[in-house]
Amino acid sequence: GGNGQYSCKFTNENVFMLIADGPQIHRISLFQADVYRKDCISNIPGHAVGVAADLNENKMYFTDVVNGHVGIYVTALDCSSRATRFISDDIYEPNGVAVDWLSKNVYWADAQHGAIFMADQFGKNRVRIMSGLHDPRSIAVDPIAGTLIWSDHADGTINLVRLDGEYDPAAYASEDFQSKYLTLYEMGISPNQIVIDPYHENKMTQIDGSVTPYY
Numbered sequence: 001g002g003n004g005q006y007s008c009k010f011t012n013e014n015v016f017m018l019i020a021d022g023p024q025i026h027r028i029s030l031f032q033a034d035v036y037r038k039d040c041i042s043n044i045p046g047h048a049v050g051v052a053a054d055l056n057e058n059k060m061y062f063t064d065v066v067n068g069h070v071g072i073y074v075t076a077l078d079c080s081s082r083a084t085r086f087i088s089d090d091i092y093e094p095n096g097v098a099v100d101w102l103s104k105n106v107y108w109a110d111a112q113h114g115a116i117f118m119a120d121q122f123g124k125n126r127v128r129i130m131s132g133l134h135d136p137r138s139i140a141v142d143p144i145a146g147t148l149i150w151s152d153h154a155d156g157t158i159n160l161v162r163l164d165g166e167y168d169p170a171a172y173a174s175e176d177f178q179s180k181y182l183t184l185y186e187m188g189i190s191p192n193q194i195v196i197d198p199y200h201e202n203k204m205t206q207i208d209g210s211v212t213p214y215y
Contacts, residue, residue, distance in 0.1 A: 020048040020062055027079065040079040045069050050097040050138065050193075053077055054104070057121075061106060063094040072097055072108055072123070086123040096138040096150065096193075100163070103143065109136035109150055116150060116165075129165040130181070138193040149184070151191035158185040158194060 018040070019026045025048055027040040041048075046066030053060050060077045064070055064085075071091055075083035092112035099106050104121040107129065116130040116139060130136075134154035141148050141163065148165075151158050161181040185191075 018051045018053060018060065020051040022047050024048070025051060025060070025062060038079065041075065041083060044083075049095050050108070052097045052099045052106075054099045054101050056101055057104065059099070059121075061097050061099055063097050063108060065093055065095065070094065072106065087119060087126075091117075095153075096136065098139045098141045098148075100141045100143045107139055107141055107148060109133075109139045111135050111137070111153070116148070129163075130161060137191065140194050140196045142196055149194060149196060151194050153191065156186060156191060157183050158191055159183050 015030045017028050017030055019028060023042070023044045023046075024039055025041040025044070027038045029037070040060070041062075044062075044064065046064040046069030048062045049065050050063040051060065052062075055077065058077045060075050062073050062075075062083070064073060069085075070088070070093070071085040072087035072094060073083040073085050075081055087106075087108070091108075092110055094108045094110050096109040097106065098108075099121075105118050106121060106123075107116060107118045109116050114131065114133045114136065115128055116133070116136055117126060118129050119126040129148065130150075133150075134152050137151045137153045139148065139150040143163070146163050147160055148163050149158060149160050159181045160183075
């Protein structure tokens with residue numbers, strides 16, 4: 001409806017969810033899944049696991065974990081272009097990917113490295129943010145708060161650190177300062193995917209890959 005001199009048009013298709021599903025990535029409306037379901041990518045040569053979106057740049061990032069195709073890929077969010085691999089060196093099991101929509105930096109978790117990395121949107125200036133992790137899976141960034149959140153499949157935990165990999169214990173005065181990062185949740189069995197909403201009371205949603213799903 002809009003007010004004043006500007007107006008905006010909204011449809012149910014505008015609110016959607018991206019799902020990495022092996023050789024394909026689906027784009028599904030949250031309101032009318034049957035009507036607005038689109039196989040955004042259907043010919044991934046390997047196996048897509050993590051997916052992230054930059055709405056402002058119309059970009060979608062996803063990871064592939066199959067030998068010969070391992071890496072971070074980028075394509076158009078509206079499914080109008082072919083995916084290209086822009087991070088392929090020294091990467092082995094990238095289970096999670098996230099994009100900072102302010103700086104445009106891309107983050108990913110590599111389970112075999114036991115580490116979380118960052119590079120710019122061109123795949124350059126690579127930095128190891130965290131190391132010594134057990135089995136990092138999904139990651140999410142909150143550029144407003146300046147924090148990075150990731151799940152660890154081996155520990156069943158969800159953890160938080162600053163985007164530069166440093167932990168400021170002064171911000172969490174009631175927590176144990178001996179850790180390099182803050183553990184937000186440690187009751188999961190197989191926390192696979194997480195997503196945060198910085199605009200809605202800073203809420204986080206996680207999917208557990210155990211036999212019984214927990215949300």
